[in-house]
Amino acid sequence: MTSTALREAAELVEAARPLLRDDPDALAALDDLDRRLAEPLRLAVAGIVKAGKSTLLNALLGERIAPTDAGECTRIVTWYRWADTPSITAHLASGPARKLPVRRANGQLVIGLGDLPAADVDRIEVGWPSAVLRSVTLIDTPGIESLSHDVSARSAAFLVPDDAPSSADAIVYLMRHLHPSDLGFLEAFRDTAAGAARTVNAIGVLSRADEVGSGRIDSLLSASRVAARYEREGGLDSLVLGVLPVAGLLAEGARTLRQSEYDAFRTLAALGRHERERLLVSSDRFTRPDAPVDLDQATRRRLLARFGIYGIRLATSLVRVGVTDSSELAAGLVEQSGLVELEGFVERQFRGRADTLKVRAVTDTVERLLARVDPDRATDALARLEKLQASAHGLQELGLLSRVRLGTPPLTGPDAAAAARLVGGTGTGVTERLGLPADAAPADVAAAAGAELERWRAKAASPLADRPVRDACGVVVRSLEALASEVAAPTADEPAADVVAAGGPGQG
Structure with missing residues (x-):
């Protein structure tokens, strides 16, 4: 995703403002989009009660700042953002935000609401000087399937709202075992977060993986086999990009x-x-x-x-x-x-396409908001929206990846698997897209990119291919063209360039 797409997304938001000036809720949504474009990736941690969400979040941060007990704060959506100095702010459902004291006890950050009832707090924001938070905003959500309907409703309203895209760009979904409620939630998130593209942007985590093997030294090996079975046979293949075992407490x-x-x-x-x-x-x-x-x-x-x-x-x-x-x-x-594997997956699949996920949130939200406006008044904004949707190649990659994982034509069999890999289904790095070792020589990378580009151009031009197949092949060709331009073999007079990720932050 290029900086041009981000700029055009910001311009689309501004073009929509005059059309919605009499709609306070719509203007608030546009304000949130402006913030979203300027912020890091929003990654939510979700799952059923006692799945270990806060514990995993602490592991990702490297500090014990997310409350892991059953206190009132675990019933509230909590955002963890980068800040120069620690701060805790309670944003109320009505009324001004309130600063909360920052204090620790036994090495654990204590978030106390004081005289505020949890039901009155819309969300908590924790500002923290953690290096991790420079590139990702982490969001801790209340447990799905809580005994308290209000607690479950908070997570549903935030992650899978009825009338708007999700506020999260992607989720890490924790499960101790695979339950129908897990599948139902992930289906709702896929449809809500992805809009019309139905993009898959979740990773499943078999949490508390050490319990799978009863705490034996080889517990993670047993958990890996269970995770693979869930992904392959449990109906998760079209809902998550993978299932990884993680011993969160460890x-x-x-x-x-x-x-x-x-x-x-x-x-x-x-x-x-x-x-x-x-x-x-x-x-x-x-x-x-x-x-x-x-x-x-x-x-x-x-x-x-x-x-x-x-x-x-x-x-x-x-x-x-x-x-x-x-x-x-x-x-x-x-x-x-198992944390290292999870962090690597988040880096490859989510941080690597953060800009694309932000632009998708803008197009989905603005499209919904403009549906409230007389089309004759919104001609310019609708034209900008259509242009952005058509020209933002990262969105087309996500759409094709989703169709492949859902088993939707036009591509099938080996072509579908190859297309998914080439548009970033196993990671957005160059070698991951090409199916090469991470330490492949630049000349080998360039040769592989050229060979794949020639093969997919031929598929796109085949007289036997119908329009949907040609369109799908065209998406793969554009990805390969961007990739090939990054890894083009140097001439005799110029040094070899470093191999960089096509489709990484700021890339196409």
Whole structure:
């Protein structure tokens, strides 16, 4: 997506303002679009109650700032944005916003509403100087299928509103097991967030993945097989771009590991094999008052709450095989938690097309708003809208990717799979689109791009291809043309250029 598309999206918003000047709700929606174009990607974390949403969000941030208990704040949509200094603001359903105190307790940020009833708060915004928040705004949502109808309604109103596109650009959807409610929500999000394009812009996470294998060291391997089965057989293939297993509690503990916790794991690792195995056989055995280890019961309970029995077993094992400091242990635990794979997926699939997702939000919203206006008065704005929808190639890529995943013609079989990959279905980087190793030589990348471009041009020009097939091939050709221009082989007199991602931020 080029800067031209972003500029044209902003101009479309301004063109719509005079037509809607007597509609306060419409003007507020246009104001939100202006903010959306200027902000980072909006990534929501959603799922049923107790799926581990706030815990995963803390792991992504590397700090314990999202409340993980069952307090009133977990019933409210909470935005985490970049800020130079920490701040907490409660935006009320009616009335002015109110600043809330910023305080910590036991390393955890405490968000207290004071005398504000949760029902009166529309959303909470936390400003925080986290490097992660420079490139993404994270949104924690109340649990789906909560026992409280009001709590579930908050998430539904925010993520899948009845009469507007979703306020989130993409979601990480957590599930402990696959339930019909998960499928129903993801179907609604796909249709609401994507507008007419029905774009798939969600990733499924099998959360608390360590519980799949009962906390055994190989639990993540078992969880990976379950996640693959859910994606392949559970009806998720047209609703999410993938399903990944993540041990969220371990990831949070690893990202916020303290030196005292590393020392405790060293103490556990120093036990004899028999004593260690007996102690770690279960959570109950680990926290018994008379446990044969030089760690008091309170310390062991804190370790269990922070890492789970899986994390304790894994951390102890890593120390035993040679991990010598807390930083090395934290890195090893993060690697084993599944968090690195999730972050890589978010980078490839969502951050890599953030501008496209923003422009799509503008076109979908403005199209809905202009439906309220006499078409004769909206001629200019409608022309701008049509031009943006037709010229923004990133939107066409998303539309084709969605049709392929939904099994909608015109492309089928190997051509459909290849098209999905080439328009960014497995990642927006050059080598990912071409199906090459990440370390492929520039000359090999350029040759592969040229060969694919020639093949798809031939498909588009085939006399046997009908109009829908030619149009779909044309989208792939445009993607390959942009890609080929980035990786063109250098001449003898010029150095090889770095390979960059076609379709990454600011790219086509």
